[in-house]
Each structure stands twice: as C-alpha cells, then as structure tokens.
Amino acid sequence: MGRVPRWLRPLYVQVLIGAVAGILLGHFAPAWGMDAKPLGDLFIRLLKMMVAPVIFTIIVLGIARMADVKALGRVGLRTVVYFEIVTTAALAIGLAVGHIVQPGAGMNVDPATLDASAISGFAKTAASQSLADFFLHIVPDTFVDAFVKGEILPVVFLAVLCGCALAHAGSRVQALTAVVEQVSDMLYRIVGYLMYLAPIGAFGAMAFTIGRYGAGSLLPYLKLMVAFYATCFLFVFGVLGLVSRWAGIGIWRLVVYLRDEIVITLGAGSTEPALPRLLQKLEALGCDRSIVGLVVPTGYAFNIDGVCIYLTMALIFLAQALGIDLTLGQQLVILLVGSFTSKGMSGVPGGGFVALAATLSSVGTVPVAAIALLLGIDRFMGEARAVTSFIGNAVAAVFVAKWEGKLDLQKARAVLQGTACDPALTPELSPGSVGTHQAPAATTYGNR
Template identity: 55%
Template sequence: MDFSQTAGPPPTPKPWYRQLYIQVLVAITLGILLGHFYPQFAASLKPLGDAFIKLVKMIIAPVIFLTVTTGIAGMTDMKKVGRVAGKAMIYFLTFSTLALIIGLIVANVVTPGAGMNIDPATLDTAAIQNYQTAAHETTITGFLMNIIPSTLVGAFAQGDILQVLFVAVLFGISLAMVGDRGKPVTEFLQMLTYPVFKLVAILMKAAPIGAFGAMAFTIGRYGIGSVANLAFLIICFYVTALLFIFIVLGAVARYNGFSIWKLIKYIKEELLLVLGTSSSEAALPSLLQKMERAGASRSVVGLVVPTGYSFNLDGTNIYMTMAALFIAQATNTDLTWGQQILLLLVAMLSSKGAAGITGAGFITLAATLSVVPTVPIAGMALILGIDRFMSECRALTNFIGNAVATLVVARWEGELDVAKMNAALNGTPQPLEEAEVPEAMPPAFKDNVLSSD
C-alpha cells in the first residue's frame, strides 16, 4: 500500500501560498529578521519550535511501528528481512566512513583553526560539562543494551526510535509466521495506518510556526555577528557537506538510476522543515511517505529509514572529524597521521553510541575526544557557540543521505518500482491503484483521508 496518494486523478495543485515549503520558507525568513532586530523577544519564542518537535516525536513511534510491522507481515520470505537489514548496514558503514575520511582530508588541507593560538587552560569549560557527562555515559555496550526496551510498551512510552523499530520487526516477523491466523491483526494495523498518517498531515500544518519559533530563537540567542570570528569553520563545513552530497551521493544516485538534484527537489518541503527546526526527526514521518511514493517497497522503507537515523549520520561524521581537527589546530596540538586515523576509528564507533541523543553531534564529539586525549577536550568550548549554526547542515546532510540510502537499498533488493520513482522525481506521481486500497475502506474515506499538504 502507498499512503501518499489517493485513488482517482491527481488533486488540483494548490496556490503557491498554500504550499507547505513556501510557508516554511517564509517562516524561516521572518524568524531570522525577528531574531536580528528583536533578539530578546525572539529568544523567548523557543517554546514554539520545541512544541512542534514534541508534536512530531509524539507520532513517530506509531508511524514506525505500523509501517515496519505491516511491511514485514506481508513478506513470505523471512530471509528477506535479514537481507535488507544486512545490505542497509553495509551501505551505512561504507558511506559513514567515507564521510569521516572526507572531513579529515578537508580539515588537513584547509586548516580552518590554524593561527588562532588558543591556550586550552584559558578556556571556560563550564558550559560543556553536561556534554562531557553525557559522553561518558554513552558506550557501545550501553547503546546496544538500550535497543531492548524494558517492557513491550516501554519503547512507545519513551519514543526511542531503535526500541520501537526492534519491537516492530519482532512483531512483524511473528505476524508473518502465524500465517492466516494473524491476518485480522495485520488488516487492523493496515486500517489504523490511514488515520495515523492523516494525523501526520494535520500536525504538518503547524510546521511554519515551529520553524519560525526555532529560527527566531537561534538568531536571537546567538546572533549572526557573534559567530563572525568562527565563520570560516562554518563555511568549510557547509562546503564540505555540499561536496559530499552532490559529488559522492550524486555519483551513487546516478549509478542507481536517479538524479540527486531531482531527489532534493522532491523532498524540498522536508528539507526546509529540517532547516527550520534543526531536527531531522521533524520530517521522519513525511520521509517514510515520500520514499514509498517514490517506488521503494514498504518493507525496505520501514527498515532503512528508521535505522539510518541512528547509523547513517553522514553530516554528523563530517562535522566530527572537522571539528576535532579544528580544535587541535586552534590549540596548536600537532597530530600525526596515526593519531588522526585513531581519531577516525573512535569516531566511527562513538557516532553509533551517541545515536538518538538530543545534541548527538556535540555529545559524539565529546565522546571521541575523551577517548583520544591528545586533542584537549576543553577546546570544545571554542565551537559551542557556533554548534547550533552547524546543526542545521548536519541534519540536512543526514536527511538527504537517508533518502538516497533508501532508494539504493530498494534497488539492490529488487524492491524499487523504477517507473514510479521516475514519475515521483519528475513531479508526476502515479495515482494509487484501486486494487492497492483495502476493500473495506469506504470510498469517501479513500478519497479524502490521505490527502496531505
């Protein structure tokens, strides 16, 4: 089933001012202006962004559970589940490592921290104590143990993506194994998916308000001028991320039969939402819909997208190596190539251990530097003020990387409808076939419940 299209002819295009991405773009612009001219008032609008992200996180657990469970329950070959997961992990490991290497190379070539001559002893580390504490509490063993929830419903209560995914995969496999006896449950979950995704569409109407509040707070709290002296690092990071997206991911996309430019255009609403809120989770439910509409099977989408949110952090990995070397350069800490490779290997592990934690990028950096003591962890105080401005780029790169991964793994598995993908990326998505809609679905419900902004 495809939850992104309704039966019958495509709906009439909405006026430009009713398009969600236009509204979010306007909201971001207004937030920047308000933050610049009225910083004190703008900083007080933080609850608007926080409230929207909480609304989205509220619905993420049921969306993932329903998508993954119904996708796996419809499989007749259980080996396929392991095969899809295995291919996804190979992809994640390959390109996450490549992102770390690219960040390492760029930081060595451009040397953004050279010439600052900072004495670590003079830095105020009070502000980074919480991040250091969180980093010390984050271990690979703890991360793996945390995937298993304390109770079956505990995963939904806490909203942990990997815990929900773990429960959904097991429940989907159990439904598939009981055969016809599990069919009523599967059909119920399929029917339940429709109102849940309609709720997603309703919540997305608040996206402009959330983006406005989050951007106003960022500019009002930190100010554009306050980061001028560290602007070179920000520029280097953004340029490196763009090169990774359009050269590395662009080549992967082209090899697999689609254009990275068209994919970015296709998910532009989600990207603007991520930009406004600095959180890729805000657009996760919508990405699940978009990827299925682009021809990837539900089973692949349900496994790859949520897993990628923890294991396919291309933007975070680029940030970690660049930020670590920036601190070393700024504090005149010489690193041999052996030490830099050690830094890279530790970052590969710590990026998985800190997955799913708020502020994961900064916490991951703290975890990495605490294991590699050559680079003074006190130097993190240098980039604390600009971390918020880099988080948008981290989230955007992670998000695009997961969209590419979904289509690539679907193609590897033979679960990608190429005609459907081309139609979606070219702006002419195919209408849902009548046969794909459950017969029990009332006609009016089929026509109206799935329409979204």
C-alpha cells in the same frame, strides 16, 4: 476570505516565509525572538510525538507482508554494509577538508583558558555511551517503555519482533495485520494535519536562534562554518549523488522532491520531525514498504552522515586552534573511533557534541574541554548536520531498494519528473487525502 495565491500553496514556501520572519524578529527584537521559542518547541514535540508509532506500524507491516522472511536478514546485512561504507567516507572527507582549509590555524588558544564546566553535561553523556551500554539500550525495560521515551532503536527492535511474529503466523493473524494497517493510515492522516503548523514552528525556531546568539557571533567562526556547509554540499551532490545515480535516480530531483521535509529539518535542526513524511514519500516514490521501514529508521541511528563530517572537521579545527599536530596514526584512530561514537546519536540531545566529546575522550590527543570553543556556533552547524543526514537516509533507502530489486524505477522517475500524480503528499491538498492514499499503497506492497 480570498483564495490563497498558487505560489504560496507549497509547504516549503510557507516554511521559508516563516523562517525569514523569525530571522527578522530575532535580529531586530532579540527579546521577542527568544520569547518565540515555545512555538518551535511545540511543533517539534508534536511531530516527535508521531515518530515512534509511525515507525512501529510501518516496520511491522513491511515485515508482516514480506513474501520471503529469510530476505530480512539479507536486507539487514546489506544495509549495515552500506551504512559503514558511507559513514566512513563521510568521516574521511571531513578529515581531508579540515586539513585543506585549516579553519583553526592561527587561533593559538591556550588550553588552560578553556572552561570545562561549559561542556560537562556533554562529556558526562559521552562517558555513558560505551559499546555495552549502546547494545543494552536497544532493548527497552518494558514493551511500553520504548514508546514512552520515544527512542528510535528500541521501537525498531520491538517492531521487528512483532513483524516477524505476524509474518510467521500467516493467515491466522490477517485480521490483526489489517488493524495495524488501519492504524498506520490514521497516523499518516494526523501527520498531514500537523504539517500545517510547520511555518509557525520554523518561525519560532529561527526567531529564538537569532535572538539568542545573534548574527554577529558567527563572524569569528565563519571560515569553519563555510567549510562545513560546503563539505556537506559536496558530500550530498558528490558521494550521495553517485550512489543515487547508480540507483537510477538523479540526486537533484530527489532533493527537490523532498524539499518540504528538508526545509522543516533545516528549521528544526533535527531530522526526527521530518521522519514520518520521509517514510511516506519514499513509499510513494516506488520503494518497497519493507525496505523503507527497515532502512530509514535504522539509518537514523547508524547512518548519520552529517554528524560524521562534523565530527572529524571539528576535531581537526580544535587541534589546529590549540596548536596540536596529529600524526597519521592518530588520525586513523580518529576514523576508527568516530565510526563507533557517531552511532546512535540521533536521539541524544546535542548528538553532534556528544559524539565529539566521546571521540575526544577515547582518542586523548585533544582535551575534551576544547569543545567549549564550538558552543557558540554548534546550533548553526546543526542544521547542515541534520539536512545531510536526512538526505543520506533517503538515498540509502533508494539504494538498498534498487539493490534488492524492490524499486519501481519507472514510477520513481515519473514521480520525480512530476508526470505521476502523488495526491497524498501534495501540499496543496487537504491532509485527509493522506489516509485515502495509504490504504491501497499498503495493499500493493503486500501483493509483491
């Protein structure tokens, strides 16, 4: 077998090739494209299988090795404040762009013609997302239940409890902490193996999407989609760019550094498959493990920037399509309600749709059945939502690490400029190097 060309070795190139091949298959042979759906589903399942244990071990280790346990509360408070400011900015930007572009103007849709049955499932899920239910959902029924369901918030809750217990026990549980560290190294190695299947997963996901919906179905909603993608782009390189610059890192270099994971997120339409690798890369970038372990998993539930932009833009689109004029007071209520309904949607099927349904139900100015107008293109907008939220959580970890004085800025700049070796995360190398790299990294963080 001949040697693989150098240009073909990077993972993102292989994933892009798989995605393009899937688009072509879905366009020219729709039936075959839809039959390829299990390939994408299988890859996503394999990576989601690793999310809960990876999050658990990295949070436990981060807290257990934190020199000042009291700093945990301070980091948590700063993280929540940051999340609220950024997500509110995302909601406001989506609202403003919706008014400027007016994507739904002129559609003149009659509310009586809307098919409420098409969105009944989303509306029912949204109705169950009350504030009390949200907080009760954080605590699992049993210790194992959180891992069985693979839900992020309950796993974070358990990991924080275990990490605090190990940190307070000190040297008496040093051997147990070492075991957790070895398990973490093993999990990272498994993730390295699974990443080789990313091109196949991207192929299956894109083939099904194009085969099922077709490229032609996008034309009537092209204005909304272009506006949404452009807004996400401006948010990433504008708002998140300023935040990243304050932390001392250029947003473009950070995006390039995370290109493999971004392409995977784009193909899967979900941020969860790329989570284990994001945790690895942020540590390798110079962010303290304790910061990464707390900020990123929490951000997957509380810092969903892409969903926030989508929520307000979609709501304005629907109001314009139905000819409903929203007052300033109603729009302020939308911002307030949206800041709540967008939380905790990362683990909910059709999270963006559920958040929108919950907002419409709470505000009451636009009928919930109106979201049926977005069913045809929601899958295509999901990619932008996921990528924006993914980058937003990476920037959040860098920002909080800098705020806490736990960002090795010299190392970060060297890694981003390509002058520092990062053997664990280079796609050209074998996945076995992942585990080799992580053990000393954990020791380094433990000594800080």
